[in-house]
Amino acid sequence: MSMPIIMLFVVMAICFIIRMPVSFSMLAASITYFLLAAPDKLGQVFTVITGNMFANYTMLAAPLFIFMANVLNEGEVTDKLFSFCNGLLGRLKGGTAQVNVFISLIFSGMTGSAIADASGIGLMEIDQMKKEGYDAEFSCAITAASATVGPIFPPSIPMVIYAMLSGASIGKLFMGGMVPGVLLAILLMIYVAFISHKRNYPAGVVMSKREFLKATLQALPALFTVVILLGGIYSGICTPTEAGAVASAYALIISALIYKTLGWKKLWGIIKKSAANTATLALLCGTSMLFSYIISLEQVPRVVASLVMGITDNKYIFLFIVNIVFLLLGCVLDVSTIQLVFVPMVLPLVQAMGIDLVHFGVVICLNMMIGLSTPPFGMLLFIVSGLGKTKIKGVIREILPMVLIMIGLLFLVTYVPDIIMFIPNNFM
Numbered sequence: 001m002s003m004p005i006i007m008l009f010v011v012m013a014i015c016f017i018i019r020m021p022v023s024f025s026m027l028a029a030s031i032t033y034f035l036l037a038a039p040d041k042l043g044q045v046f047t048v049i050t051g052n053m054f055a056n057y058t059m060l061a062a063p064l065f066i067f068m069a070n071v072l073n074e075g076e077v078t079d080k081l082f083s084f085c086n087g088l089l090g091r092l093k094g095g096t097a098q099v100n101v102f103i104s105l106i107f108s109g110m111t112g113s114a115i116a117d118a119s120g121i122g123l124m125e126i127d128q129m130k131k132e133g134y135d136a137e138f139s140c141a142i143t144a145a146s147a148t149v150g151p152i153f154p155p156s157i158p159m160v161i162y163a164m165l166s167g168a169s170i171g172k173l174f175m176g177g178m179v180p181g182v183l184l185a186i187l188l189m190i191y192v193a194f195i196s197h198k199r200n201y202p203a204g205v206v207m208s209k210r211e212f213l214k215a216t217l218q219a220l221p222a223l224f225t226v227v228i229l230l231g232g233i234y235s236g237i238c239t240p241t242e243a244g245a246v247a248s249a250y251a252l253i254i255s256a257l258i259y260k261t262l263g264w265k266k267l268w269g270i271i272k273k274s275a276a277n278t279a280t281l282a283l284l285c286g287t288s289m290l291f292s293y294i295i296s297l298e299q300v301p302r303v304v305a306s307l308v309m310g311i312t313d314n315k316y317i318f319l320f321i322v323n324i325v326f327l328l329l330g331c332v333l334d335v336s337t338i339q340l341v342f343v344p345m346v347l348p349l350v351q352a353m354g355i356d357l358v359h360f361g362v363v364i365c366l367n368m369m370i371g372l373s374t375p376p377f378g379m380l381l382f383i384v385s386g387l388g389k390t391k392i393k394g395v396i397r398e399i400l401p402m403v404l405i406m407i408g409l410l411f412l413v414t415y416v417p418d419i420i421m422f423i424p425n426n427f428m
Contacts (some may be wrong), residue, residue, distance in 0.1 A: 004037035005298045012341075022337045023280070026287040033294050059285065061170065062160045063278040064244030068225075068251050070270045070277075072107075075255025075262040077222045081106055082124060084219035086205040087212035094196025095204025096132055097142050098189055100125045104146035105153060105185045106226070122147070126388040132202050137394035138195070140387070144380035144395070145188055145402040148369040153181025154230060155240065158365050161285065161339060165292070166347055168357040170240045171233055172424040176362040180413050180420060184366075187405050221254045234427065288340030295344060304345050315353040319414050322346060323367060327407065330371020334379060338368055362420045363413060370406045373399055 011032045015025035034041065072078060085099040085106070092098050103125075122143045129139035151158045154174030163170045195201070207215065228250050232243035255262035262270075312318060329338050343364060350360050372380045375396045385392040413419045 002037070002298070004033045005294070005300070007036055008033040008294060016333075016337075022334065022340070023283040023287045026291040026341070030287065030290045030294055059160070059164055061155075061241040061244045062157050062281055063274065064241065064248050065155055065157055065160070066277045066281070067270070067274040068244065068248040070274050071248065071251040071255055071262070072222075072225070074266050074270050075251065075259060077225075077251070077255060077259065077261075078103075078107065078124070080215075080219045080222050080259070083215040084223075087207040087215045090204035090206050092193070093203055094192050094201040096125075096129050097134065097138075097192045097196060097201065099204060100129070100142050101146040101149075101185055101188045101192060104149045105181065106223070107150070122384055123387045126384065130388070132204070134201055135199075135398070136388050136390045137398045138199075140384040140390050140395045141398035141402065142188070142192060143387075144373050144378075144384045145399055145406070146185070147380055148373055148406065149181050149185050149188075151369050152177045152184060152362070152366055154178065154233075155244070156365065157281075158335065158339060158368060159361060160240070162343065162361045162365060164285065165288075165339075165344055166357050166361060168361050169424075172358045173361050173365075174230075174233065174240065175424040175427060176358050176420040177365070178423055180362060180366060180409065183413075183419070184406065184409055187409060188402065191402060191405060221258050225251055225254075284336050284340060288344075291341065292344045300345060302348070304349065308349060313353075315355055316415065318349070318353060319355070319363070323363070323410060323414060326364065326367045327370065327374070327410075330368060330378075331374050332377055333371075334377070335368045335371060338371065339364075356417065356421065358424055359417045359420050363410070366406075366410050366413065370403060370410060373403055373406070375400075 008029045012025055012029040015028055020028070081103055082099070085103045086096070089095050089098045089102055125143050126136075126139045129142075130136055150156070154177055156174065156177060159173040159177065160170060162168065163173055225247055229243050229247040232238045232246060233240050238246065252262070252267075256267075308318060308321070311321070326338060326342070329342065347357075350357065372378050375381065381392055381395055381399070384390075385395050388395075
């Protein structure tokens, strides 16, 4: 390798060690590379990269999903969903923990973000479970594990970014995530039932028929958000980006006019928060494009492909290796680093081996979501332990069996592609 590309990785490694944000790490490494390799082309490259990013229609979906998530959180729409889920599952043993998982599946169909799920309704879920006598560590652990459903079941912000990186269809990626998302929720609910009987956790809130009907009617406008979003995409009426815009407008209407929980002051706060979140995402995507351009220019994917092909040319062994490597990366790196730095390196090899980009996208997305709950640096672990005022050591102990369940599902969908591809192949 040439000196500029060596310095690229050296600077990147130093930035990671000193815990510099991912976007600034990639930017510092990229600037170092161009200063050494072609200082006269630095401005031109920046112009091309940023121009391509802002002309990318796919990327518009991400800020719209972010805005919608913030509206639903700040507009207290999640309270109505929580009451509905309580009425539906409260009678079960460990009912509130079951609600914790089930509401994540519903809420994920609105936000597409694990962080939004855990941060938005996490505190409500953890507090309610602790009041009912659940262990604080278990309450935090199931909240973190259930939040990983968000980016698997559509819509999904990580899948939008993957579509930008790979050129795969967003619609097919969203469809491909449906079955794995539901399976993950079911497996977590089975585990909750087992633990609840073992530890004698209580049933949740038991509603009368009248109370449940009232909770259902109050939740219907919120639940219809999912219908608008997914129905618009899969019926072909609108693209995912357009569906995000329509669903965002609908979320504003129900929060302001039906639930009457959103005023001008809150709306201004939502706009500022969404702008900040979008700016962070745009900086990540822009710097990742610059970094990926260098990786492609220096033919790093070809070197990686040569190394992997030297080990195996069997796609099933390759998928096993990729899963293990990415799971290990997930223990020490955040999702954005893995997705924006490492995924582009393996994509050419994925295509060369004839692996479907949609199948691989859902697999790698599930893999990265497991990383959010994996010690020692899983972001969700820090979020829920902070919300629950609980030591992270106890949360880690409780979440490890759930992580093993998620890893089991990961390898199942890896080697049985029809689980992912059945809906996209038959409906698109």
